[in-house]
Amino acid sequence: MMMTKRIVMCPAVLAWVMVVSPVHAAEVTEPDLVSSWSVGAYGTLGYSQLGTQGAHTFIRELGQGPDPSRSRSWLPDSRVALQVGKKISAQTDAVVQVVARDKVKATVENSIEWAYVSHRPTENLNVRIGRVGVDVFLLSDYRSLGYAQTTVRPNVEFYGFQPFYALDGLDATYTHTTDAARWSLKAQVGRSQTDVALFDGSVLHLIANDVVDVTLAREWGPWRLKAGLSSMKTPDDVAPVPLKDPLAGIAALGVPGISQEAAALARGMEVKGAHFNYAALGASFDDSVWSVQAELCRITVNQKMLVSGSAAYLTVGRRFASVMPFASVSRFAPDREATVAQHNWSALLGPQAGALQAVSVRATDTARIEQRTVSFGARWDFHPQAALKVQWDRFHIQQSGYGLWRSDVSAALNEGRMSMVTASIDWTF
Amino acid sequence: MNATTKHLLGCVLALMLAHPPAHADIVVVVNPASPIKSMSVQQVSDLYLGRSRVFPNGEYALVFDLPRDSVVRERFFLSLTGMVPQQVNAYWSRLMFTGQVLPPQPMPDERTVLQLVRRNPGAIGYVHENSVDATVRVVLKLKE
Numbered sequence: 001m002m003m004t005k006r007i008v009m010c011p012a013v014l015a016w017v018m019v020v021s022p023v024h025a026a027e028v029t030e031p032d033l034v035s036s037w038s039v040g041a042y043g044t045l046g047y048s049q050l051g052t053q054g055a056h057t058f059i060r061e062l063g064q065g066p067d068p069s070r071s072r073s074w075l076p077d078s079r080v081a082l083q084v085g086k087k088i089s090a091q092t093d094a095v096v097q098v099v100a101r102d103k104v105k106a107t108v109e110n111s112i113e114w115a116y117v118s119h120r121p122t123e124n125l126n127v128r129i130g131r132v133g134v135d136v137f138l139l140s141d142y143r144s145l146g147y148a149q150t151t152v153r154p155n156v157e158f159y160g161f162q163p164f165y166a167l168d169g170l171d172a173t174y175t176h177t178t179d180a181a182r183w184s185l186k187a188q189v190g191r192s193q194t195d196v197a198l199f200d201g202s203v204l205h206l207i208a209n210d211v212v213d214v215t216l217a218r219e220w221g222p223w224r225l226k227a228g229l230s231s232m233k234t235p236d237d238v239a240p241v242p243l244k245d246p247l248a249g250i251a252a253l254g255v256p257g258i259s260q261e262a263a264a265l266a267r268g269m270e271v272k273g274a275h276f277n278y279a280a281l282g283a284s285f286d287d288s289v290w291s292v293q294a295e296l297c298r299i300t301v302n303q304k305m306l307v308s309g310s311a312a313y314l315t316v317g318r319r320f321a322s323v324m325p326f327a328s329v330s331r332f333a334p335d336r337e338a339t340v341a342q343h344n345w346s347a348l349l350g351p352q353a354g355a356l357q358a359v360s361v362r363a364t365d366t367a368r369i370e371q372r373t374v375s376f377g378a379r380w381d382f383h384p385q386a387a388l389k390v391q392w393d394r395f396h397i398q399q400s401g402y403g404l405w406r407s408d409v410s411a412a413l414n415e416g417r418m419s420m421v422t423a424s425i426d427w428t429f
Numbered sequence: 430m431n432a433t434t435k436h437l438l439g440c441v442l443a444l445m446l447a448h449p450p451a452h453a454d455i456v457v458v459v460n461p462a463s464p465i466k467s468m469s470v471q472q473v474s475d476l477y478l479g480r481s482r483v484f485p486n487g488e489y490a491l492v493f494d495l496p497r498d499s500v501v502r503e504r505f506f507l508s509l510t511g512m513v514p515q516q517v518n519a520y521w522s523r524l525m526f527t528g529q530v531l532p533p534q535p536m537p538d539e540r541t542v543l544q545l546v547r548r549n550p551g552a553i554g555y556v557h558e559n560s561v562d563a564t565v566r567v568v569l570k571l572k573e
Contacts, residue, residue, distance in 0.1 A: 038531050042522065083526060090489050095528045114528060123483055126529075133527060141527045148523040175480075179471065182480055222511075288513045322515065381515040384497035428522045 046077030046424030055411030065104035138282035146426035338400030370401025
C-alpha cells in the first residue's frame with residue numbers, strides 16, 4: 001500500500017516540480033522560440049488478422065488479455081503515448097510519459113510508464129530517480145515506439161514474454177566518448193509490477209522486487225552493440241494460482257503416485273519467491289542502405305510456472321529511397337519439456353479429479369513457449385514523421401508451447417502453424 | 430536583349446538569390462563572440478546526434494536545427510553523419526522517447542537560425558554557405 005501511494009504521488013510531485021521550478025536564465029534567451037518545456041507524442045494504429053479463426057488468439061506481449069475476437073483486431077499493436085518534459089536547469093530535467101495500450105488490466109497509474117527527474121552532475125553521468133523504463137535488451141525501453149523500429153512490432157519470441165515496462169527506483173548512466181566509439185554503462189535498481197492473464201482468464205498481479213539491471217553499450221559508425229544482465233525476484237506473499245488448493249487436497253489423500261503427482265503439479269504453479277535472471281546480447285547495423293538487427297537472450301527462473309528458455313531473432317532490411325522491405329526470423333526454445341499426465345486420476349478418484357488433473361497439467365504449461373516465426377514486410381516512410389508498415393507473419397508453435405497465445409481452456413495445444421497479416425501506421429511529433 | 434528577356438533573366442536571378450543553388454555548401458556557424466574558432470565533423474556530429482551537450486571548451490551549447498522536411502537539413506545530416514532523413518528521424522525519436530536527450534530546437538528557416546546565432550554567444554546552427562555574413566562565424570564547412 002505504501003508503495004502504491006508513493007507511485008501515485010510521484011507524477012504529482014513531478015508536476016509540481018515542473019511548474020514551479022525556475023528556468024536557467026542563460027538557457028532561455030529567446031522566450032518565443034526556445035522553451036524549457038517539451039511535449040512529444042507517438043503512436044501506432046495497427047490492424048492484424050489471423051489466417052484462421054481458431055481457438056488460439058494472438059497477443060503481442062504477456063500483459064495483454066484474452067479476447068475471443070482477436071483473430072482480427074486493432075488491439076495488439078495500437079497504442080498512443082504522450083511525453084512532457086521540463087528543463088529545470090542545464091543539468092536537471094523532469095519527464096513524464098503516459099502510454100495507452102491494450103493491457104489485461106489498464107489503470108491510470110500503470111499507464112504512467114515514466115515519471116522521473118534526471119540530473120547530470122557531470123557531462124558523462126546521468127542519474128534518474130522515479131519511474132524509469134526497464135532497460136536490458138536492445139529495444140527494451142522503446143519497444144512501444146514503432147516509428148523507431150523496422151518491423152511492425154518487436155519480435156514476439158524475444159519481447160513478448162517480458163511483461164515489465166517500468167521500474168520504480170533509480171538508474172545511472174555513465175558515457176565515455178572516444179574518437180572511435182561511444183560507450184555507455186547503465187545500472188538500474190528498483191521494483192517492477194505488472195498484471196498478466198492466467199490460463200483461466202484470471203489476472204495475476206506480478207511483482208518483481210530487488211530488480212538489478214546492468215547494460216553495457218558501444219556505438220560506433222553504423223554499429224550498435226549492447227549486452228545486458230538482469231536479476232529480480234518475486235515476493236513470498238504472491239497470491240496462489242486458483243488450482244493450488246484442490247491439488248493440495250489430492251496430495252493430502254495419500255494415494256500412491258497420484259498424490260505425488262498432485263504435489264508436483266502444485267509446486268509447478270508456484271509464483272512466489274521466483275528468481276529471474278536474464279542475460280542478453282544484441283547488435284544492430286544501419287549504414288542508410290542496409291539495416292540489420294539481431295539479439296540473443298537466456299532466461300533462467302526457478303519456478304516452472306514462469307517463462308524460461310532461450311530466445312533469438314534476426315531482422316534484415318534494405319532501403320530503396322523511402323521504402324524498406326524487410327525479413328525477420330525469431331525463435332524461442334524452452335528449457336524444460338512439456339508437462340505430461342503420469343497417472344489416471346479419473347479411474348481412481350472420479351471424473352472431477354480427472355478434470356482437475358487435465359486442467360492442472362495444462363496450467364503448468366501456461367507460460368511454456370516453444371515457437372518460431374518467419375516474417376516478411378515493408379516499411380514506407382511516406383512523411384517525415386510517419387511510416388506505413390505491412391507485415392506477414394508465419395508462426396510455427398510446438399505442442400504445449402503456446403505461452404505467447406491466448407487459448408480457449410478446452411483447446412488442444414497440438415503443434416500448429418498460423419499466419420497473420422498486419423498493417424500499421426507509426427507516427428511521432 | 431529585349432525587355433522581355435531582361436525581365437526573365439531578372440526573375441531567374443531573383444529566384445536564385447531567394448533559393449540558393451542545391452550544390453551550395455552547408456556551413457556550421459556560431460556567434461562571433463564565441464571562443465570556438467573551428468570544429469571537427471566529429472564534434473559537430475556529437476552535438477547534432479545528442480552525444481554531447483557542450484562545445485569542446487566545455488560551454489553549454491544551444492543547438493538549432495531546421496524542420497524535418499527541410500532539404501538543407503537532409504543534406505546537412507547526410508554530409509555530417511551519412512544518415513538519411515528516415516534514419517535521423519527514427520534515431521532522434523528513440524533518444525527523445527527514451528528520455529536520453531531532447532533533439533535540437535527546430536527553427537522555421539535559415540534566417541531564424543542566423544538571427545538566433547547572432548543573439549546567443551552559446552548558439553550553434555547550420556545554413557547554406559551563401560546565406561552567411563560577418564555577423565556569424567563559420568566553424569565548419571561541409572563538402573558534399
